[in-house]
Amino acid sequence: MTDLEYLDKAEQLLMAVEQSCDRLNDDVDADIDAQRVGGMVTLVFANRTQIVINQQKPLHEIWLAAKAGGFHYKFDGAQWQDTKGSGEFFANLSRFASEQSGLSLTFSATLA
Known part of the structure; x- marks a missing residue:
């Protein structure tokens, strides 16, 4: 992956996190x-x-740093996967955010 490809994919991820927060604030x-x-x-x-x-x-x-610990993710061509095999970024973010907030929260890679 080139630097420009990384920056594009990383920006998409951060925007998806922000949009998920907006949706969750509205929905739940x-x-x-x-x-x-x-x-x-x-x-x-x-x-x-x-x-x-x-x-x-x-x-x-x-x-990603959460109460559960620190995690590193690399893009595998389709998804951001934990470098130690602990799963996909958005699934893990959903789990960690749900644990920390006490709510059932689902984050998505899909941009609106």
């Missing part, structure tokens, strides 16, 4: 504050816990 009143600064999105839940998602440009990875 999740009260997620998505704060974007450059290549990083911080999700702040009503209980003040956070999930941080950021680009790691030199490695062509996306990093």
Whole structure:
């Protein structure tokens, strides 16, 4: 993957996270504050816990930090997969966000 391809795919991921937050706030009143600064999105839940998602440009990875731990994801041509085999980014984000918020939350890679 070239640097430009990585940047395009990483930007799509961050935009999908932001759009998922907007949808969840509308649909289930999740009260997620998505704060974007450059290549990083911080999700702040009503209980003040956070999930941080950021680009790691030199490695062509996306990093996710949650209460469950820190995770690294690489694009496999179809999805962002955990580098240690722990699953797909959006499935894991949905699980971690649900655990931290106490709500059933589903994040999606699909852009509106």
